[in-house]
Amino acid sequence: KQEVTQIPAALSVPEGENLVLNCSFTDSAIYNLQWFRQDPGKGLTSLLLIQSSQREQTSGRLNASLDKSSGRSTLYIAASQPGDSATYLCAVIPNAGNMLTFGGGTRLMVKP
Amino acid sequence: DTAVSQTPKYLVTQMGNDKSIKCEQNLGHDTMYWYKQDSKKFLKIMFSYNNKELIINETVPNRFSPKSPDKAHLNLHINSLELGDSAVYFCASSQVRSAEAFFGQGTRLTVV
Numbered sequence: 001k002q003e004v005t006q007i008p009a010a011l012s013v014p015e016g017e018n019l020v021l022n023c024s025f026t027d028s029a030i031y032n033l034q035w036f037r038q039d040p041g042k043g044l045t046s047l048l049l050i051q052s053s054q055r056e057q058t059s060g061r062l063n064a065s066l067d068k069s070s071g072r073s074t075l076y077i078a079a080s081q082p083g084d085s086a087t088y089l090c091a092v093i094p095n096a097g098n099m100l101t102f103g104g105g106t107r108l109m110v111k112p
Numbered sequence: 113d114t115a116v117s118q119t120p121k122y123l124v125t126q127m128g129n130d131k132s133i134k135c136e137q138n139l140g141h142d143t144m145y146w147y148k149q150d151s152k153k154f155l156k157i158m159f160s161y162n163n164k165e166l167i168i169n170e171t172v173p174n175r176f177s178p179k180s181p182d183k184a185h186l187n188l189h190i191n192s193l194e195l196g197d198s199a200v201y202f203c204a205s206s207q208v209r210s211a212e213a214f215f216g217q218g219t220r221l222t223v224v
Contacts, residue, residue: 034213043202043217089155091213095167100204100213102155 002027006103021075021106023090028068031093038087080110118203118216133219135187144186149200193223202207
């Protein structure tokens with residue numbers, strides 16, 4: 001059974017810092033991995049999708065990497081801003097099916 | 113133009129009642145999902161529909177039933193509501209073996 005873990009559970013940083021959020025999964029046989037952002041009381045916004053054959057994806061100040069063999073993904077946020085404050089979730093789709101299995105999320109607070 | 117929309121956004125009801133949550137997507141996707149986010153913010157798949165066929169059904173109580181009148185809609189019916197059903201329910205859609213998953217804004221269900 002696939003399990004997804006995100007560390008740390010919460011992170012507080014001053015504005016302008018570069019930061020890394022971690023995601024690990026127990027079964028390396030994944031179809032793709034997706035990073036989401038969730039604001040309090042809101043839905044999930046897709047940030048980046050990495051196919052299993054890819055190593056990384058970039059969108060603006062965000063860069064997500066994938067190392068299937070070690071069961072890890074990282075989300076790098078450059079020059080963090082207070083508007084980046086949210087919960088960041090990673091989720092994987094296994095090869096055998098098409099359901100997203102989510103990690104518990106990292107709650108990020110960027111202080112001005 | 114909202115890609116995945118669900119109604120209502122908030123739902124407060126008494127134990128034992130029957131309620132429905134509606135979901136519509138205008139992305140032309142083949143697969144739609146329902147996820148449950150519990151009080152600890154953990155997101156778990158409930159079930160998904162692909163071309164009007166149920167393809168994944170997690171071990172949810174049979175009081176929960178998905179209804180898909182067409183490819184663009186997947187409604188969630190809940191019978192005999194219990195206190196433990198209180199959660200945020202998210203609808204999502206994607207192409208089969210996606211591609212990105214897109215989520216609705218969520219429905220906060222409170223059973224009193």
